[in-house]
Amino acid sequence: MNSCPRCQSEQSACRVEHEGRDAQGELVWTVYYCTACSFTWRDSEPEESIVYAKRDAFSRVDLNKQYPVVMPPPNRD
Amino acid sequence: MGTNQTAAIKDVSLSDNALKVAQRIGSLRDFLDFLAEHGQCITWPEAVLPEPDIRDIAVAAGRDAMNGPALLFDDIKGYPGKRLALGVHGSFTNLALLLGHPKGTTIKELFYDIISRWGSDKPLLERVPMDQAPIHENRIDSNFNLYDLLPLYRINEYDGGFYIGKANVVSRDPHDPDNFGKQNVGIYRIQPQGKDIFTLLSVPAHDMGRMIIAAEKDDKPLKIAVMLGNHPAMAMFAATPIGYDESEFAYASQMMGSPLRLTDSGNGMDILADSEIVIEAELIHGSRQYEGPFGEFPGSYSGVRMAPQFKVTGISHRDNPIFENIYIGKGWTEHDTLIGLNTSAPIYAKLKEDFPEVEAVNALYQHGLTGIISVKNRFSGFAKSVAMRALGTPHGLMYLKNLIMVDDDVDPFDLNQVMWALSTRTRADDIIVVPNMPMIIIDPAAEVPGKGHRLIIDATSFMPPDKVGADAQIVSPPGGPKIDALAKVIQALQQEQQGGQS
Ligand SMILES: [Zn+2]
Numbered sequence A: 001m002n003s004c005p006r007c008q009s010e011q012s013a014c015r016v017e018h019e020g021r022d023a024q025g026e027l028v029w030t031v032y033y034c035t036a037c038s039f040t041w042r043d044s045e046p047e048e049s050i051v052y053a054k055r056d057a058f059s060r061v062d063l064n065k066q067y068p069v070v071m072p073p074p075n076r077d
Numbered sequence B: 001m002g003t004n005q006t007a008a009i010k011d012v013s014l015s016d017n018a019l020k021v022a023q024r025i026g027s028l029r030d031f032l033d034f035l036a037e038h039g040q041c042i043t044w045p046e047a048v049l050p051e052p053d054i055r056d057i058a059v060a061a062g063r064d065a066m067n068g069p070a071l072l073f074d075d076i077k078g079y080p081g082k083r084l085a086l087g088v089h090g091s092f093t094n095l096a097l098l099l100g101h102p103k104g105t106t107i108k109e110l111f112y113d114i115i116s117r118w119g120s121d122k123p124l125l126e127r128v129p130m131d132q133a134p135i136h137e138n139r140i141d142s143n144f145n146l147y148d149l150l151p152l153y154r155i156n157e158y159d160g161g162f163y164i165g166k167a168n169v170v171s172r173d174p175h176d177p178d179n180f181g182k183q184n185v186g187i188y189r190i191q192p193q194g195k196d197i198f199t200l201l202s203v204p205a206h207d208m209g210r211m212i213i214a215a216e217k218d219d220k221p222l223k224i225a226v227m228l229g230n231h232p233a234m235a236m237f238a239a240t241p242i243g244y245d246e247s248e249f250a251y252a253s254q255m256m257g258s259p260l261r262l263t264d265s266g267n268g269m270d271i272l273a274d275s276e277i278v279i280e281a282e283l284i285h286g287s288r289q290y291e292g293p294f295g296e297f298p299g300s301y302s303g304v305r306m307a308p309q310f311k312v313t314g315i316s317h318r319d320n321p322i323f324e325n326i327y328i329g330k331g332w333t334e335h336d337t338l339i340g341l342n343t344s345a346p347i348y349a350k351l352k353e354d355f356p357e358v359e360a361v362n363a364l365y366q367h368g369l370t371g372i373i374s375v376k377n378r379f380s381g382f383a384k385s386v387a388m389r390a391l392g393t394p395h396g397l398m399y400l401k402n403l404i405m406v407d408d409d410v411d412p413f414d415l416n417q418v419m420w421a422l423s424t425r426t427r428a429d430d431i432i433v434v435p436n437m438p439m440i441i442i443d444p445a446a447e448v449p450g451k452g453h454r455l456i457i458d459a460t461s462f463m464p465p466d467k468v469g470a471d472a473q474i475v476s477p478p479g480g481p482k483i484d485a486l487a488k489v490i491q492a493l494q495q496e497q498q499g500g501q502s
Helices: B003-011 B016-024 B028-037 B053-062 B092-098 B107-117 B207-217 B232-237 B248-256 B334-354 B382-391 B415-425 B481-501
Strands: A014-021 A027-034 A040-042 B041-043 B070-073 B083-086 B125-127 B138-140 B168-172 B183-187 B190-192 B197-200 B223-228 B260-264 B270-272 B277-291 B305-317 B322-324 B358-365 B370-375 B402-407 B431-438 B451-458
Touching: B016 B028, B028 B041, B028 B070, B028 B092, B028 B322, B053 B070, B053 B083, B092 B107, B092 B232, B092 B334, B107 B248, B107 B334, B107 B358, B125 B248, B168 B207, B183 B207, B183 B248, B197 B277, B207 B277, B223 B270, B232 B248, B232 B334, B248 B260, B334 B358, B334 B370, B334 B382, B370 B382, B382 B402, B382 B431, B382 B451, B402 B415
Parallel strands: B041 B070, B083 B322, B125 B260, B370 B402, B402 B451
Antiparallel strands: A014 A027, A027 A040, B070 B083, B138 B305, B168 B183, B168 B223, B190 B197, B197 B305, B223 B277, B260 B270, B277 B305, B358 B370, B431 B451
């Protein structure tokens, strides 16, 4: 895992959330979370979900783009 | 159970068998056992990977909308000892069993059953102290990790995360937190965003949306309890549109005819004492985070939005809990079965107030984006007026996009009959397009999000002063209860033969 499969943020933005182990304690998979785009993934998933180049273009997130805000919070400034 | 309770149950006027089932099922576990006894819940026999195995199996099971079974997974790689249930409301037979009917019950029979349950105003709620409630058998107050607690997985391949799609979320009006009547229970999609944070998607028009806006505007705390693995009546009935001041717990218990046991959550909400898991959380004021995409019920992904976040404050769960989730995506899915009849019934009730000629409403398709209404035709064009009224019902306002009107001799739940009506009774100029109407924002057929066109197809019979083509006299095959009963006899004989062969 070198970067986020959805927004390509660097490894430093990707956090390990959980390691799935079998009953004997052997590591089976790891769940990651991207702190830049909120994507969650498991390293055992099919490549269509977790490899940036194989993900359909619509499913990528561009961090420079403004996404719609659900119920914008009140401005307290 | 006390005598008062039994008397109250009788007021719902359910059949003996419906009452028997209602009294037996007090939780998700009870229902899964009951389904298994009827061959309607299978435990998956092999180890599965969270992705793609779980969604593959869920999609395959969902293909049989009439008779598909619920699925229980108890061997998920990387989640030893964890259990996941899917498809609990995934077929009409599962719904039939829940409502006390035998296998082989038709969708139309279920529709009339739900209608017949309305009118009871006797909630059957019991109170259980926290220390006796199964939901509190295990308590977690710190070091939360949702990815560890729940066997989470990606429902559709491009979902933004591992969604919780079948939670009943309890919340109270932030301005009136002690008012039980202003407690809301709704189903909202939840995306875990880290070990103890999740987004919850609502819109301003929903109860939760109103509460989030109110809490942030006046700087009041908004606490919620996310119930997972609930009594099957909750998912079935709590999503039905009802007035703001009515309790969904009361409504679900009335409709089901069985008492629901309530207890307190750790953060002061009323929760079901027999649910599997409850996640208590609090709104993080002013915080919005990337949410989505998520494969939604129209069969398309709803895009990325910035949605409100909640922080987990406590978790309770039963011993060896079952995480219940749902497959949503391109139909047919459990979501369609789960909400279809409860989408249809309120439209029927509203229409019936003005038009007693309305016979039945089938709004099973994608939450009513397409509806089929059967109506006794009074005169030429009559069905079109009924259709226009349907567009003004509370659900019709946003959802009923395509309406097919058929006569009362056509069962709107039998698509072969509907196609007969379309084939023989529709003229190409006998349709209405109503342009630029309100539309749900996630409908991919919208002109712009939230606005699009509606279609009414009149497939009812020709009535004076219509001109009629040649050879228009309709054959009147035998129908009614006698033929319905014969169809069931034939089905039973077939099953008997099948049983003999296996
Ligand atoms: Zn990312």
